[in-house]
Amino acid sequence: MHHDSPVPPLRMARVRAILHELDIDALLFLDMKNVRYLTGFTGSDGALVIGEKQEILLVDGRYTNQARKEVEGPRVFEYKEKIDGIVAILSDGSLRSVGFESQAMNVNTHLKLTEKLGALKLNPMSDQIGALRAVKDEKEIAYIRRAAEISCEALTAVRDLIKPGVRETDIAIELDFRMRRCGAEQVSFPTIVASGANSAQPHAQPGSRAIENGDIVIIDYGAVYCGYHSDETCTFAVGVKDKKQEEAYSLVKTAHDRALEAVKAGIPCVEIDRIARDCIETGKLGKYFTHGTGHGVGLDVHEAPRIASNSEMVLEAGMVLTVEPAVYIPDLWGVRIEDMILVKEDGCEVLTKVSKDFTVLH
């Protein structure tokens, strides 16, 4: 399932362009999602060095065979200790300066490498590969689309469980099982099923609380397909149509819809956040919208671009991102409506398939 296609050569060409742009001799990658993006290697540990004339994937003995099978271009080098392996590769005499992902290298590794590399200079890079990864190609979009379909199919299958007496964990366990049965290789993140007052906590973990009549139930979940994630949140009412809940839902839905209407290539991410936030503030619930409006989705479930008040990126066609306005009324309930969308030149396509109309179950 992972090994069906070689990595597009365009990606490596773009990395070489970064080399020239920064005027450095090589790049060292430690973020394993970036390594996968650039080489196709799916292992959980390793490093990648790309120079003008070299592409070397460094792995430990657990991954040597797997790397040789998965990777086409780069040479596979086996290390016993990662730091020593990196030093051995970088100390070939031809390199004066090496760029690295400053967000993926910890200070301990940096101290050790600096000491062992002597005169060779390590240059922290901003997240330039993250910016490349934000714009998906057709194959990536197909994987994400499939992940979203799988998650929708699974939620549809467990919808009947969302009723009084059923525990949050029971729903989460069944939903995760169904996603994998439907073809997910993993779930995107620990599924959130938050009922009643738990729904007022944006990152509640499902617990033993049983659903009651009058509850709000928030389900935030996603599937992974060929390494690519989906992310979607549905908010249901159970048994009773409560006026305050319905009003809050309607407000959040309006914020969601207006944000989606504004999405197209060329719009700054801050603008999408502002539109959703303004809408919720107009409804006097602004202080209860306590997080950003969305984020990119791909090999990571959270990646560039962020859709927040201090985001610096501009939307481009091919970006995949979530739009997830919300309100959380402390100790009572919350509402979050999250779709994952594909940015197009003149609009967007919604990839997540569960209806976001206000729904009272049972």
Added chain:
Amino acid sequence: MHHDSPVPPLRMARVRAILHELDIDALLFLDMKNVRYLTGFTGSDGALVIGEKQEILLVDGRYTNQARKEVEGPRVFEYKEKIDGIVAILSDGSLRSVGFESQAMNVNTHLKLTEKLGALKLNPMSDQIGALRAVKDEKEIAYIRRAAEISCEALTAVRDLIKPGVRETDIAIELDFRMRRCGAEQVSFPTIVASGANSAQPHAQPGSRAIENGDIVIIDYGAVYCGYHSDETCTFAVGVKDKKQEEAYSLVKTAHDRALEAVKAGIPCVEIDRIARDCIETGKLGKYFTHGTGHGVGLDVHEAPRIASNSEMVLEAGMVLTVEPAVYIPDLWGVRIEDMILVKEDGCEVLTKVSKDFTVLH
């Protein structure tokens, strides 16, 4: 399930002892497992500052309510941007030097903090909290013991699936489902079910390969209970008793047994690794044992101490660790036998409960 007990005050006292020992004014924690260990906060993002007279848990708006509910001692401070929040707390005028976990802070964060903190000095610490966490208290041991029981119960329930015609993924999905049904809040890591030649890859991902007669099947799996992990690997033969497979199994089992016999407080970790490795080398399969002999298990599935040829730690009573010798014959099959054990003054207790005798299924 997570909030049943306050954090033992001993832990905070030990952190204060580190403050004095290093002669610094405060410690900054970013490793969320360390934060959980010291405060009880189970959220996935935040920071903790501990000074002589202050304990402050920093979280973003998603986690404020949860933090106030879970945490007893420390004050909860809400930030909008983590870096700015940390700077605000550390710049109270009373601090000259702050220690931080050099393995948990990335270079990007370090650069930003250094710039914004001005004269305040950031001191990289070695993994001293990791060393504290290596020795478990009774409650932690009870959680790990329960996690191991849950995983054994689940494997027993799916054993009948390990037969010709069943796909690796089908077994993995069912095993994960059973672990959670039996009380696991999560699985410890993506379950490995590796059959036939896939079993020669130490970190194979389960795929669509169906089991065949004559296969070796390696299952590496674990459950999480109250935040604590289990880790166990079983290797089965399917249908046919193959002499080479049985000999290799017997060799790995002997290595496993000898290592376990040697475990007790006071023994260096390198010694345990040497005993297992020597045994496999005596059987002429040394070059096929391509990883360390084991690792500590707790809030992380991999934590201190490492049981490897360059480990510097010495076993202490209360440590929980894996012993997992293995051989991988490229393109043919592999054998890995992993138990998780509790180190005692004069020996050890095996916490994982599935029999490790050579077993031919069906």
